[in-house]
Amino acid sequence: MTKSAFKWWVPSMLLIAVAVFAQSCYYDNKAENYGNSACDSANPTYTANIQPIINQNCIGCHGSNGPSGGVSLHTYDLVKAQALKGSLSGTMKKISPYSLMPPGGKLSDCKIGQVDKWIRNGLPK
Numbered sequence: 001m002t003k004s005a006f007k008w009w010v011p012s013m014l015l016i017a018v019a020v021f022a023q024s025c026y027y028d029n030k031a032e033n034y035g036n037s038a039c040d041s042a043n044p045t046y047t048a049n050i051q052p053i054i055n056q057n058c059i060g061c062h063g064s065n066g067p068s069g070g071v072s073l074h075t076y077d078l079v080k081a082q083a084l085k086g087s088l089s090g091t092m093k094k095i096s097p098y099s100l101m102p103p104g105g106k107l108s109d110c111k112i113g114q115v116d117k118w119i120r121n122g123l124p125k
Helices: 003-024 032-033 045-057 076-085 089-095 109-120
Strands: none
Touching: 032 109, 045 076, 045 109, 076 109, 089 109
């Protein structure tokens, strides 16, 4: 390659590289662009919404083997019973006389909202 060709080739390649790099750095926030499907509380069901919350946040202590406080949440019927008593929502919101659960920290408002909506909708499976 001649010296004069090199003078225009290098800046051209740099410009192309910058253009490609800039395009690949596009900030794409899925929740902003498409809605936050993880926080969909329109029509929550036990299987789609509540069971994953229970499995992720509660089942470690409230499973079938020696559940903490004698409260087991490993089946739909057991979770439903706690919901109907008010203790499921009460512990998630720390409503007296309940202790806040999970003990590691409060659930997100989204998850609490899904549980509340599920209860108001009649606890659909």
